[in-house]
Amino acid sequence: MLKILAVDDDKAILDVIRFILEEEGYEVITLANGNNILDMVKQISPDLILLDVMLGGLDGREICKALKAHEQFKKIPVVIISASHQLSDLLLPGSPDNFLAKPFDIDHLVQIVKAQLAA
Numbered sequence: 001m002l003k004i005l006a007v008d009d010d011k012a013i014l015d016v017i018r019f020i021l022e023e024e025g026y027e028v029i030t031l032a033n034g035n036n037i038l039d040m041v042k043q044i045s046p047d048l049i050l051l052d053v054m055l056g057g058l059d060g061r062e063i064c065k066a067l068k069a070h071e072q073f074k075k076i077p078v079v080i081i082s083a084s085h086q087l088s089d090l091l092l093p094g095s096p097d098n099f100l101a102k103p104f105d106i107d108h109l110v111q112i113v114k115a116q117l118a119a
Helices: 011-023 037-044 060-069 106-118
Strands: 003-007 027-031 048-052 078-082 098-101
Touching: 003 011, 003 037, 011 027, 011 106, 027 037, 037 060, 048 060, 048 106, 060 078, 078 106, 098 106
Parallel strands: 003 027, 003 048, 048 078, 078 098
Antiparallel strands: none
């Protein structure tokens, strides 16, 4: 079973993501902040990471850059989730593999997850 790590400081969004993706047959692990994300990624070896931009005092884009700079994690697809529709960050080094705007459509979430896991 493919593992997805979902990181968001909004428990309701994590619950929705978990419900939707578990229905699609994925194992979903949730994290309510980005403080221990590198340790968590090392521990669970996810096949995909869904990462919110605003995580309390942390910036998901910086976490994404750290993941992409890490030899062990750089090949794990990262999808940034944000209420901001600013896509210019996707062109920068260390950028995410895809972007999902909040509020998101359930079918679009599933489509992005499937596409990233198939890549």
